Amino acid sequence: MTHLSSELLYTALTALFTGLIWVPIIINRLSENGAWSALKNPKPDTRARAEWAYRADHAHRNAIENLAVFAPLAIIVHILGLSTPLTAAAALLFFVNRVAHAVIYIMGIPLARTIAFAIGFFCQMILAWRILM
Numbered sequence: 801m802t803h804l805s806s807e808l809l810y811t812a813l814t815a816l817f818t819g820l821i822w823v824p825i826i827i828n829r830l831s832e833n834g835a836w837s838a839l840k841n842p843k844p845d846t847r848a849r850a851e852w853a854y855r856a857d858h859a860h861r862n863a864i865e866n867l868a869v870f871a872p873l874a875i876i877v878h879i880l881g882l883s884t885p886l887t888a889a890a891a892l893l894f895f896v897n898r899v900a901h902a903v904i905y906i907m908g909i910p911l912a913r914t915i916a917f918a919i920g921f922f923c924q925m926i927l928a929w930r931i932l933m
Contacts (some may be wrong), residue, residue, distance in 0.1 A: 804879035804888075805877075805878045805883050805888070806883065806889075806891050806892060807874040807877050807878045807883055807887060807888065807927070808874065808875070808878050808894055808895045809891070810872065810874070810891035810894060810895040811871050811874040811875065811891070813862060813895050814863075814870060814871070814894065814895045815871065815899055815903075817863070817895070817898060818860070818863040818864060818867050819900055819927055821859060821860040821863055821902055822854065822860055824853070824856055824906075825848070825853055825857050825860060826858050827874075828848055828852075828853035828856075829848065829853070832848065832849055832850065832853075833872075838870045842888075850905070851908065852907070852908070854910055855905050855906050856902075856905075856906045858905065859901065859902040859905035859906055862901070862917075863898055863902060863903070866920060866928050867898075867899065869924050870894055870920075870923075870927070872922050873924055873927035873928055873931065874891055874927060875881075876927075877930055877931060877932050879929050880931070881892055882930050883933060884930065886926060886930070887926060887927055887930050889923075890922075890923040890926040890927055891923070891927070893919065893920075893923050894920050894923035894924065895925070897917075897919045897920040898916075898920055900916045901913060901916035901917055901920065904916055930931070
């Protein structure tokens with residue numbers, strides 16, 4: 801088995817989690833609209849009736865946006881051999897906070913959501929700092 805650095809492991813787990821967030825969204829869409837409507841392309845103004853599903857959709861988009869920043873940073877740290885215990889911890893903490901952010905967002909807890917987001921951002925900055933310094 802190939803050894804993954806912590807940075808690559810948590811990038812993979814974050815990508816996997818991000819890819820799975822859509823599952824409850826589509827299950828809700830199936831239950832609200834039926835199979836045929838759920839399988840068609842949604843209209844731009846289509847909104848889930850369930851508030852948690854609406855928030856889940858936004859959490860999914862936010863996860864994608866943050867993965868687009870985190871993944872290149874983590875991969876660059878790995879490729880350049882810049883991994884340290886701090887970058888490994890930042891990658892782990894980023895993953896944990898992305899999961900927490902999604903759960904908190906779906907539950908509708910605003911301040912906790914912002915704190916989880918800020919911690920994830922700080923983790924990204926640790927990786928960027930390691931690359932640029």
